[in-house]
Amino acid sequence: MAIKTYLQAISDGLREEMRRDQRVFLIGEDIGVYGGAFKVTQGFQQEFGEDRVIDSPLSETAITGACTGAALMGMRPVCEMQFSDFVSCAFDQLVTVAAKQHYRVGTPVPIVVRLPSGGGFSGGPFHSQNPEGFFAHCPGLKIACPATPADAKGLILSAIRDPNPVLYFEHKHLYRRIKGEVPDGDTAVEFGKARVHQEGSDLSIITYGAMVYTAEEAAKAAAEQDGTSVEIIDLRTITPWDREAVLASVAKTSKVIVLHEDTHTSGFGAEIAATIAEEAFETLDAPVMRITAPDTPVPFSPPLEKAYLPQPGDVLAGIERLAAY
Amino acid sequence: MAKAAETPPDTLLDKDTALRLFRMMALIRRFEERTEEQYTRARIGGYCHLAIGEEASTVGAIDALEPGDCLYASYRDHGTALAVGSEPVAVMAELFGKETGVAHGRGGSMHLMDVQRRFFGGWGIVGAHLPIATGTALALSYRDLPNAVLCQFGDGAVETGSFHEALNLAGVWDLPIVFQIINNQYGMGTSVEQSSAEPDLWRRAAAYRMHGERIDGNDVLAVREATARLMGIARRERRPALLETITYRFRGHSVADAGKVYRSAEEIESWRKRDPITRFGLHCSERGLLEQDEIDQVWSDVAAEVKSAIDEALGAAFPDPDTLYEHVYGDSAWREQFSRMRAGAPFGERGEERTWQT
Ligand SMILES: Cc1ncc(C[n+]2csc(CCOP(=O)(O)OP(=O)(O)O)c2C)c(N)n1
Ligand SMILES: [Mg+2]
Numbered sequence: 001m002a003i004k005t006y007l008q009a010i011s012d013g014l015r016e017e018m019r020r021d022q023r024v025f026l027i028g029e030d031i032g033v034y035g036g037a038f039k040v041t042q043g044f045q046q047e048f049g050e051d052r053v054i055d056s057p058l059s060e061t062a063i064t065g066a067c068t069g070a071a072l073m074g075m076r077p078v079c080e081m082q083f084s085d086f087v088s089c090a091f092d093q094l095v096t097v098a099a100k101q102h103y104r105v106g107t108p109v110p111i112v113v114r115l116p117s118g119g120g121f122s123g124g125p126f127h128s129q130n131p132e133g134f135f136a137h138c139p140g141l142k143i144a145c146p147a148t149p150a151d152a153k154g155l156i157l158s159a160i161r162d163p164n165p166v167l168y169f170e171h172k173h174l175y176r177r178i179k180g181e182v183p184d185g186d187t188a189v190e191f192g193k194a195r196v197h198q199e200g201s202d203l204s205i206i207t208y209g210a211m212v213y214t215a216e217e218a219a220k221a222a223a224e225q226d227g228t229s230v231e232i233i234d235l236r237t238i239t240p241w242d243r244e245a246v247l248a249s250v251a252k253t254s255k256v257i258v259l260h261e262d263t264h265t266s267g268f269g270a271e272i273a274a275t276i277a278e279e280a281f282e283t284l285d286a287p288v289m290r291i292t293a294p295d296t297p298v299p300f301s302p303p304l305e306k307a308y309l310p311q312p313g314d315v316l317a318g319i320e321r322l323a324a325y
Numbered sequence: 326m327a328k329a330a331e332t333p334p335d336t337l338l339d340k341d342t343a344l345r346l347f348r349m350m351a352l353i354r355r356f357e358e359r360t361e362e363q364y365t366r367a368r369i370g371g372y373c374h375l376a377i378g379e380e381a382s383t384v385g386a387i388d389a390l391e392p393g394d395c396l397y398a399s400y401r402d403h404g405t406a407l408a409v410g411s412e413p414v415a416v417m418a419e420l421f422g423k424e425t426g427v428a429h430g431r432g433g434s435m436h437l438m439d440v441q442r443r444f445f446g447g448w449g450i451v452g453a454h455l456p457i458a459t460g461t462a463l464a465l466s467y468r469d470l471p472n473a474v475l476c477q478f479g480d481g482a483v484e485t486g487s488f489h490e491a492l493n494l495a496g497v498w499d500l501p502i503v504f505q506i507i508n509n510q511y512g513m514g515t516s517v518e519q520s521s522a523e524p525d526l527w528r529r530a531a532a533y534r535m536h537g538e539r540i541d542g543n544d545v546l547a548v549r550e551a552t553a554r555l556m557g558i559a560r561r562e563r564r565p566a567l568l569e570t571i572t573y574r575f576r577g578h579s580v581a582d583a584g585k586v587y588r589s590a591e592e593i594e595s596w597r598k599r600d601p602i603t604r605f606g607l608h609c610s611e612r613g614l615l616e617q618d619e620i621d622q623v624w625s626d627v628a629a630e631v632k633s634a635i636d637e638a639l640g641a642a643f644p645d646p647d648t649l650y651e652h653v654y655g656d657s658a659w660r661e662q663f664s665r666m667r668a669g670a671p672f673g674e675r676g677e678e679r680t681w682q683t
Contacts, residue, residue: 033587034514057484057520058451058512086450089485122370122422124433126449296653299644301422301430302370307646 004182007175009149010114011040012182013156014078018048020186021076024160025052027063028080028114037082038116038175064090067111068098068165076110076160084115084169085129098165099140108163112156118210118261119309120173124300130209130262130293135167136238136271142166142191143239147212149180151236154189161188171210178213194242196249200231203322204249206272207259208235211310215259218315228319238268246272247280254285255322259310264292286325291318338546343614344623346388346545350380350602352627353404356413359631360403360420364580368639369420371433374401378543378575381601382507384408385548386475386570389556393472395443395465397458399479399507400435401574402447409444411437413634423641430644431652451512452478452485455504459491462502466563473501473559475552481512483529484520495565496533503555506569507542513578514587530567542570543601546608572601 004012018024025048026041032055035042045053056063060081067077081087087094090113098109119128135141142164146152152170159166197212198219205215212234219230233249235241250256256276258269273288291310299305357375364373376383379401387408390396398405406416411427419426420434427437438446445461448454458476465472482488483506495502506526510517517524530537536555540547548570555566573596577584584593609615 030513030515034582035586037513055515055519057515058481059484059486061486089450089452122433124371124435124449125431126435127372294649296650297431299431299649300371300428300433300436301424301426301644303643303646304422304430304649307649 001181001183003179004149005176006146006149006152006170006178006180007038007040009152009182010156010170011042013153014041015044015047016186017157017160018044018052021160023074023076024078025054025075026078026080027054027056027067029056029058029063029082031055031080036080038172040114040170041080060086060089061093064093064111064113065097067113068093068101068109071109071111072101072107078112078114078160080114082116083123083127084117084131085126087113087115087131087167091134094135094141094165094167095138099138101140102164103140109165110160110163112159112166112168115167115169116172117169118171118173119298119305120210122300122302122305123172123298125297128298128305130169130260132167132169132238133262133267136268137266140164141239142237143169144191144237145169145171145209146236147171147174147197147209147234149178149182150187151189151195151234153182154187155191155236157186157188158191162191169209173210174213189236191237192240192242193236194245195234195236196245197232197234198230200229200253202229202253203255203257203319204231204233204246204253205257205259205315206233206235206246206249208238209261211259211261214310214312214315217312218319221312221316222319228323230319241272243275243279246276250276250280251283254283255325256284257289257291257315257318257322259291259315261293261309264290264295267292286322289318289322291315338612338614340614343609344619346384346549347602347605347609347615347620348623348627349384349388349408350545350605351623352413352630353380353384353407354602355624355627355631356407356416356634357403359635360417361576361580363417363420363635369434370422373420373434373580374578375576375580376401376404376574378596378600379507379509379572380404381545381605382505382542382548382570382572383477385545386477386505386552389549389552390475391472391556391560393443393470394556395445395458395461395472395474397445397454397461397474397476398447399451399454399477399482400447400449401479402435402437405447405477406437406439406444409439409442411439411442411444413630414637417634417638418641421638421641422643423638424644425638425641429652452482452487454478455482455485455487455491456494459494459500459502462495462500462565463498465501466498471560473503473556475503475505475556477505477507479512480506480508480510480517480526481515481520482506483526484512492529492533492535492565492567496535499563500565501559501563502565503552503559504565504567505552506567507572508569509572509574511574511578511587514582516587527567527569533565536564536566537569538566539569539571542572543599543604545601545605573599
């Protein structure tokens with residue numbers, strides 16, 4: 001067990017799996033000589049060579065399509081979109097091809113698309129988005145959104161081993177800011193199993209990715225303020241997602257906030273809220289509340305971006321409102 | 326397929342032009358050096374990509390535009406905005422994320438624009454603007470306007486599918502557009518040789534039966550001549566072209582990148598010796614077009630101009646968070662929407678009628 005940053009944990013997971021499994025190789029823009037835009041793959045080309053850490057031209061469509069084609073031949077490619085925003089250039093390859101390949105032909109597509117996502121440092125409208133909602137809508141894709149270093153490693157291992165196309169969202173704002181214990185060795189984390197980030201009894205916050213920490217701050221403030229006890233459920237993966245864990249938590253607390261950094265309308269929170277309404281209506285003491293980014297592009301200007309991103313204060317206000325029921 | 330044009334004889338160069346070109350390149354250089362400093366002082370958020378060393382490719386081409394021509398550029402666009410004539414203070418304000426910035430703080434460094442001057446933007450998604458520029462050329466053609474589009478992008482953009490689709494459309498539809506590859510020889514840390522199966526990028530034009538040409542992008546006059554000529558053909562004969570201007574970025578990909586892992590010190594040094602501004606200054610003084618004291622004067626003028634841009638932009642207000650939801654959708658009264666913008670700021674509101682819209 002060692003303390004690692006979120007970024008190191010991803011890096012370690014990739015490295016260990018590449019050492020273990022010769023079929024695993026990486027394709028991406030500037031991942032080799034440059035070490036990756038965020039340095040996740042720094043030193044990889046020295047260790048694994050240019051054949052397994054492939055610097056590609058600026059061609060997201062071809063990168064993603066080539067991964068799929070190689071996967072059909074039994075390889076386990078992991079590609080990187082330099083920012084998750086650019087996955088839109090590979091949308092067709094993922095949604096039309098990779099997602100439907102197994103259904104249509106019966107051939108598995110064990111690819112992983114690494115997607116540095118999220119805002120918080122003035123990346124502006126094309127370098128800050130959280131596009132998981134688009135893909136959650138598409139049957140055939142799996143989606144991981146780790147929040148902790150341990151999960152970052154555990155989920156990248158599972159993602160690579162999964163026979164399906166996996167979109168692995170790594171939040172840029174967690175890379176170096178979040179440190180935590182990462183178990184040594186082969187510690188794959190199962191998809192579809194939520195994690196109780198903190199236990200509580202008065203209200204549940206269902207979230208994932210960077211918003212786990214926003215929820216944590218708000219919960220801390222609520223506890224200090226009047227002893228409100230908040231339970232935080234970190235979904236870890238949104239396809240598949242752990243309905244049982246969510247419904248169990250709601251049954252316990254009877255009040256729930258669904259929180260994510262993606263925009264509001266048709267965000268994944270809508271799916272969670274609808275499921276709670278369908279399955280747990282009788283256990284609820286208050287309406288299900290969604291706290292999300294607003295339905296606007298991500299603004300560049302720092303004060304606007306701050307207003308855009310859900311803040312601990314927004315979540316605290318939500319907790320207070322639900323407490324009134 | 327024609328190759329490298331000769332630099333035109335400088336008998337064509339008059340003093341005013343020499344001064345204008347020199348001044349603009351100096352302004353951009355100074356602006357970017359001070360931008361780097363503002364970034365390291367954490368006054369600018371996000372990413373900051375400087376084009377120091379590439380001034381001739383930007384200024385030479387934009388100087389060849391005529392009123393009514395349209396311009397698109399990549400995200401490395403500070404110099405582009407200045408070259409089209411955007412106010413330095415409005416550009417700096419955008420970098421600071423201020424309401425008075427050219428995009429009202431919504432876009433930042435990579436997404437500058439000045440629609441009134443028909444600069445339709447820097448684009449943060451590499452390659453995305455090539456089809457858009459092509460559509461603008463389609464509109465010019467559709468409306469039988471006598472203008473053309475200049476679409477600038479980096480060597481990296483050539484590897485996107487958008488490049489192929491855009492050039493093919495322009496070729497097959499005979500559109501008035503010049504595609505300019507500002508080839509600084511790297512896309513981030515990846516060299517052109519590593520990323521292009523045909524590293525002579527200008528040759529790609531052949532695939533579209535389009536005129537292709539490679540020139541020295543650090544020679545502002547050569548860039549200006551080639552752009553003027555190709556834009557002229559595009560305007561008059563509705564024939565697109567691909568122009569490759571070879572240049573070099575002295576700095577890293579962004580301020581966060583030292584730019585030294587993937588290229589040698591000797592290589593960087595050899596290009597510094599070909600500094601486009603020093604070179605043009607020498608050219609002008611050797612020919613008696615600019616005296617040394619005039620050159621010195623330009624440098625001190627632009628330094629003062631940039632300083633006052635910084636000071637004024639620092640004092641400007643940030644956008645009001647209550648305006649977060651504004652501008653997301655247009656409505657049928659969209660023309661009036663432009664009046665929400667302030668004078669000197671972006672979307673072209675200086676009280677002039679935007680007649681070309683109708
Ligand atoms: C579609 C897309 N993929 C990747 C990136 C990340 N990225 C930004 S700039 C860049 C290199 C661009 O190189 P080039 O086109 O040569 O322009 P230069 O940086 O040299 O000006 C990359 C890979 C992006 N912005 N958009
Ligand atoms: Mg380049």
